[in-house]
Amino acid sequence: MIEIKVDQDACVGCTLCVDLCPTDVFEFDTANSVPVVKKPGECFGCLSCSEICPSDAITHSGNLRSEDHYHDEYNLRLASLLAPGIELPKAAGDKESEKRAMDDLGVRLLAVAAVFRQTLGGSLPAVGTMAGRTLATQLPRYQVPKTFQDVLDLAVAQFGPTWVLKPVMDGDENLTVDVGDCYIRELCKAKGLELGGDLCVLFYNYLAGYIGRMSDSRLKLVESAPGDKACRYKVQVIRRS
Amino acid sequence: MKARISTEWLSGCSGCHVAMVDLHEKLVNLVEDVEFVRIPVLMDEKGYPKADIGIVEGAVRSSHDREALLKMRGSVRTLIAFGTCASYGGPSGIGWLHGKKSILDKVYGGNPTTGSQEKAPTGVPELEESVVPIDEVVKVDFQLPGCPPHPYHIALAIRTLLGAPGPALDAKPVCAQCNRKMEKRTGVTLLKGAVTAPEKDVCFLSQGVVCLGSVTLNRCQAQCPNRGVACAGCAGPSPAIIMEPQLDIRTMVARRMGLLTGIPEEEIRKYIEEEAKTFYSYALSSPVIYRKPTVEIREWTSVPSSGAREGI
Structure with missing residues (x-):
């Protein structure tokens, strides 16, 4: 559980933490003019309170620090020299914090997939497709794809390097997509989950929704073969225009 | 043996050095434990004698500042960036906005009190393109910002470096x-x-x-x-x-x-x-x-x- 500490000497009684907390963790003690942590279990570590606190009186411990990726090394070193006691995040590129951030992201992704499955049941693939279509309409496109091959090239660029895709067309209809490096596969391995689960379903439909919207066609999954090193999707492309 | 302290001022206003004198009677106690081998506000020492602690005030603005800073770094074991100019560039850092040429043109050419043909003097240390905090030039061991640093923190910093137990320094606003x-x-x-x-x-x-x-x-x-x-x-x-x-x-x-x-x-x-x-x-x-x-x-x-x- 996340532990919140309020430095009562430093607090200036502005009540902004009480106002901004999205889960109403704090209550304001008007007699002593300080916030009191009433519902610590509700805190999910967004750090809104410590960010707004004018006197830096609120500190959290036990929270995941997935923000470690963007800290500047020069700035961190300078901060460490100002007050040797302060707890610093780690600079970008640190392997341990990178792993922790990925774990954190993984937990959230799995939770999202589970919630979708519970609430939507068999409509899960549709969520992925809709998300992929939305992505296709919202990404800046520097060149409008003219041919189906252009769309595939664009997809390779957009999904890399998180997903390494190798799409190959055989004739006009048959598409084979090999997925090399994949964050979801790494996550499943780390958590001991079988490949081809809800996250994989979401991912495939996300990709299919994206390609389909870009090329004005429908992608129908013929066969999927999850693998330890690479996964293969065989797809039938049904053109609309 | 007394700890040796060496100080230097670069582009600043010397206010940080004056703040050291603001230690008043504490300075007398301090002098029992330390020996100032170089401190421009109190004595004239052109060289850079070896010292345990180096205290540098001011930002790097000219070629002189850069050379003096490198000599300081080479002569001391622990270097403190003393005051906001040394840590962040300070008010003279506004020079960062303008660049060398436009500043020299303005001061020597476009000023109501100078003729339009006047040239920047030669034979003086050259103005650098910008103003940089000292940690962009040398490795700094401690930062003590403040304009000037409060005598409480000066005494605390020096005493701590001499090995005396001190209260933990907080970093609150x-x-x-x-x-x-x-x-x-x-x-x-x-x-x-x-x-x-x-x-x-x-x-x-x-x-x-x-x-x-x-x-x-x-x-x-x-x-x-x-x-x-x-x-x-x-x-x-x-x-x-x-x-x-x-x-x-x-x-x-x-x-x-x-x-x-x-x-x-x-x-x-x-x-x-x-x-x-x-x-x-x-x-x-x-x-x-x-x-x-x-x-x-x-x-x-x-x-x-x-x-x-x-x-x-």
Whole structure:
């Protein structure tokens, strides 16, 4: 559980933490003019309170620090020299914090997939497709794809390097997509989950929704073969225009 | 054996050295434990004798500063960046906005008190293109910002380096030691240009006066706000501002003030941007500030970018 500490000497009684907390963790003690942590279990570590606190009186411990990726090394070193006691995040590129951030992201992704499955049941693939279509309409496109091959090239660029895709067309209809490096596969391995689960379903439909919207066609999954090193999707492309 | 201390001043105002003399009778106690082998404010020593602790005031502005700093680094074991100029560039860091040529042209050519044909003097140490904090030139072991550093922290720093147990140094903003009551109000207007406010027990932000206390490191015991003047940010940004790229002086002050008073954040932010040379004056030549993704002080203050090199 996340532990919140309020430095009562430093607090200036502005009540902004009480106002901004999205889960109403704090209550304001008007007699002593300080916030009191009433519902610590509700805190999910967004750090809104410590960010707004004018006197830096609120500190959290036990929270995941997935923000470690963007800290500047020069700035961190300078901060460490100002007050040797302060707890610093780690600079970008640190392997341990990178792993922790990925774990954190993984937990959230799995939770999202589970919630979708519970609430939507068999409509899960549709969520992925809709998300992929939305992505296709919202990404800046520097060149409008003219041919189906252009769309595939664009997809390779957009999904890399998180997903390494190798799409190959055989004739006009048959598409084979090999997925090399994949964050979801790494996550499943780390958590001991079988490949081809809800996250994989979401991912495939996300990709299919994206390609389909870009090329004005429908992608129908013929066969999927999850693998330890690479996964293969065989797809039938049904053109609309 | 007494610890040896060597000090040097670069581009600053020598106020930090005077602050050392402000130790008053503590200085006498200190002198029992330390020996000043070089301290320009008190004695004339042209060389750079070996020392345990080196204290450097001021930013690197000229070729002389750079050479002196390198000599200091080579002659001492522990180097302290002493004061805000050494740590962040300080007020002379505004030179970062303009670049060498436009400054020299302005001072020697376009000034009402000089002839238009006057040239910059030669045979003096050359002005560098920009102003940089000393840690961009040499490795710094400790940072003691403040304009000037408070004698309490000077004594604490030196005593700690000599091995005496001292209280842990905290890194909270000025508000943490300010006695004013921060409270929410309505019907407040933004008082542009004001540094004082009528009510002495209520926070400046609540009264519509921009105060940088919440974004400034407390190395001053909140002397200004406790005595009636809004914080100008002289000890440089607080650790939160330094560490988190998305937080900035103007946005955090505007956000807090907006939430307290109902004045639109946009209005406060615009005002701080227009007056960036005032509100950013102590740290604008430090990468901590100018590398922030949304900080564009040259744009806000309409300085033509051709005058200064990109990235310095």
